[in-house]
Amino acid sequence: MKITAMKAAGLRGMTPEGGWANEIRPDDCIHTLVVVYTDEGVTGWGSAFTNDLLVQGALQVLEPLFLGENPLEPSRVSEKLHANTFWMGRGGSITHAISGIDIALWDIFGKVTGQPVGRLLGGRYRERIRPYASLLMEEPIPLAEHLHAIQELGFRAFKIGWGPFGRQNFALDEKIVRSAREAVGSDALLMVDAGASDAFWRQGYKWALRTAHMLKDYGVEWFEEPLPPDNLSDYILLRNNSSVPIAGGEVLTRRQSFIPWLRNAAFDIV
Numbered sequence: 672m673k674i675t676a677m678k679a680a681g682l683r684g685m686t687p688e689g690g691w692a693n694e695i696r697p698d699d700c701i702h703t704l705v706v707v708y709t710d711e712g713v714t715g716w717g718s719a720f721t722n723d724l725l726v727q728g729a730l731q732v733l734e735p736l737f738l739g740e741n742p743l744e745p746s747r748v749s750e751k752l753h754a755n756t757f758w759m760g761r762g763g764s765i766t767h768a769i770s771g772i773d774i775a776l777w778d779i780f781g782k783v784t785g786q787p788v789g790r791l792l793g794g795r796y797r798e799r800i801r802p803y804a805s806l807l808m809e810e811p812i813p814l815a816e817h818l819h820a821i822q823e824l825g826f827r828a829f830k831i832g833w834g835p836f837g838r839q840n841f842a843l844d845e846k847i848v849r850s851a852r853e854a855v856g857s858d859a860l861l862m863v864d865a866g867a868s869d870a871f872w873r874q875g876y877k878w879a880l881r882t883a884h885m886l887k888d889y890g891v892e893w894f895e896e897p898l899p900p901d902n903l904s905d906y907i908l909l910r911n912n913s914s915v916p917i918a919g920g921e922v923l924t925r926r927q928s929f930i931p932w933l934r935n936a937a938f939d940i941v
């Protein structure tokens with residue numbers, strides 16, 4: 672089996688407002704599907720959280736390296752793409768694109784072997800998981816109504832994030848979390864994502880620590896992206912002093928980028 676082509680398709684039209692400093696519009700593309708085609712008719716699907724123009728550019732650059740390659744050797748082919756582009760802004764768009772390709776190659780391998788990718792990667796450790804519904808934050812009353820509607824679908828875990836949180840005042844932040852907890856009940860898991868991986872995030876360590884203590888009062892399971900994504904030393908401090916677990920790392924690309932964060936125990940949850 673040989674790789675014959677790859678295409679990137681940007682998702683547009685339903686992108687919701689998130690509370691970003693520079694708000695995204697419905698037709699902005701921030702998520703791109705990557706499709707890998709083969710000479711035997713099997714196709715693989717992957718995705719990258721980035722703009723389609725960047726993925727399309729990367730696919731053109733990578734084409735001589737992947738055309739004719741064996742899609743049934745996903746790790747080797749992905750590594751070939753990484754190793755031949757050390758000089759091309761690795762950790763950036765080229766890495767995002769290779770990541771989407773990698774997912775698509777594993778998809779092909781799973782389809783051809785008739786095995787779940789989890790098993791091909793070494794095995795499944797559990798047969799049941801509790802999924803959480805991820806919601807953008809809103810003012811307390813519409814958020815509570817939204818949470819109720821999602822609870823009706825059967826969800827028992829919820830993550831609320833972005834929107835006005837950390838962007839207006841502490842009293843509103845607390846009101847949002849309180850109404851979310853009241854809406855989902857004391858048994859549900861509730862997580863909070865500040866979304867500090869946003870441009871010109873206005874809060875710092877002291878806000879994050881104070882907020883973490885407030886979240887503890889509402890039984891919040893973890894506090895996600897509470898600090899700007901490059902503030903390693905503040906993350907270490909926060910993780911050591913917070914009364915709730917700290918989650919982060921969403922903008923890091925390449926597994927190697929995680930090393931200083933893991934070595935310094937900067938996160939409870941990656």
Ligand SMILES: [Mg+2]
Pocket residue numbers: 832864895896921
């Ligand atoms: Mg997040």
